[in-house]
Amino acid sequence: MLLLCSDCLMCLLKEKIPCFTLANGLYHGELPSMFTDLTWIEEKVCAIYCTTAHVTHLFQSSDPSQPKVFHGNTCAHDMNVISTASVLPQTPADVTSLLSVIFVGPSKFSPKQLGTIFCVRKAKIWSFLLWLKYRNRLYADIPLDHSIVDLYPENDIIPGLANCVVEDHK
Numbered sequence: 001m002l003l004l005c006s007d008c009l010m011c012l013l014k015e016k017i018p019c020f021t022l023a024n025g026l027y028h029g030e031l032p033s034m035f036t037d038l039t040w041i042e043e044k045v046c047a048i049y050c051t052t053a054h055v056t057h058l059f060q061s062s063d064p065s066q067p068k069v070f071h072g073n074t075c076a077h078d079m080n081v082i083s084t085a086s087v088l089p090q091t092p093a094d095v096t097s098l099l100s101v102i103f104v105g106p107s108k109f110s111p112k113q114l115g116t117i118f119c120v121r122k123a124k125i126w127s128f129l130l131w132l133k134y135r136n137r138l139y140a141d142i143p144l145d146h147s148i149v150d151l152y153p154e155n156d157i158i159p160g161l162a163n164c165v166v167e168d169h170k
Contacts, residue, residue, distance in 0.1 A: 008020075008021070032131070034127070035124075035127075035128055035131065037124075038124065038128060039116065039118075039119050039120065039121075041095065041118050041119065041120055041158055042119075042120050042121065042124055042125055042128065044090065044095050044098075045089045045090050045095055045120060045125050045152070045158075046088060046089055046090075046125060046128050046129055046132065047085070047090065048084060048085045048088070048138060048139065048142065049084055049085075050079075050090075050094070050098060051078065051079060051080075052076040052077060052078055052079060052098070053076070053077045053079055053098045053099070053100075054074055054075070054076050054077070054098065054099050054100070055074065055075050055077065055099075055100045055101075055102065056072060056073070056074040056099070056100070056101045056102070056117070057072045057073055057074075057075075057102045057104070058070050058071075058072040058101065058102070058103050058104065058105075058114075059071050059072050059104045059105060060103070060104065060105025060106065060107060061105075062105075062106060070105075070113070085142060086142070086143075087142065087143050087144070087145050087148070088129055088139070088142050088143075088144055088145070088148075089125055089126075089129060089144075089145075089148050089149055089152075090148075091148055091151060092151050092152065092158055092159040092160050093160060095158060096158060096159075096160040096161055096163065096164050099118075099158075099161065099164045100164050100166065101114075101161070101164055101165045101166070102165075102166050102168065103165055103166070103167045103168065104168045105168075105169065106169060107169075108167070108169075109165055109167050111157050111161050111162050111165070112157070114157055114161075118157045118158050118161050119155065119156065119157060119158075120152050120153065120155075120156070120157070120158050121152075121153075121154065121155045122149055122150070122152045122153060122154050122155075123154070125149060125152060126144075126146070126149050129144050129149075130144070
């Protein structure tokens with residue numbers, strides 16, 4: 001027995017290929033091992049389409065002996081495609097405009113406390129974009145601007161993240 005979702009079934013009944021099937025040509029295989037450590041924020045930097053806004057809710061430990069212990073979650077909220085990149089990578093301002101961090105805790109928030117959650121690596125971003133440009137038809141005609149890559153740190157949190165933080169010290 002073959003189970004289909006209603007969207008796929010409707011497409012097949014109309015003799016069309018469902019948009020998320022392997023037959024539509026969007027699947028290009030596994031990433032090379034050199035890109036398996038890409039952070040989610042590095043992927044956003046390299047994305048042609050912006051389709052989600054991310055809200056991270058972090059709670060700091062109330063135990064004074066553990067000031068760097070956090071728990072929380074990140075929710076990705078679907079949006080209509082609000083922009084299509086005409087040049088890549090996305091600028092830090094473009095990426096951070098779709099991020100929010102809600103920090104709840106007794107101490108003042110420092111972006112350095114985030115560790116690798118919002119980490120970007122300039123060299124990794126540029127390598128991934130070059131790989132995409134030569135191996136993915138969607139990236140073939142999009143110009144790459146190295147001066148934008150220079151806006152990113154070698155290995156640190158994305159610039160401008162501190163402006164995305166809302167603090168609650170209750």
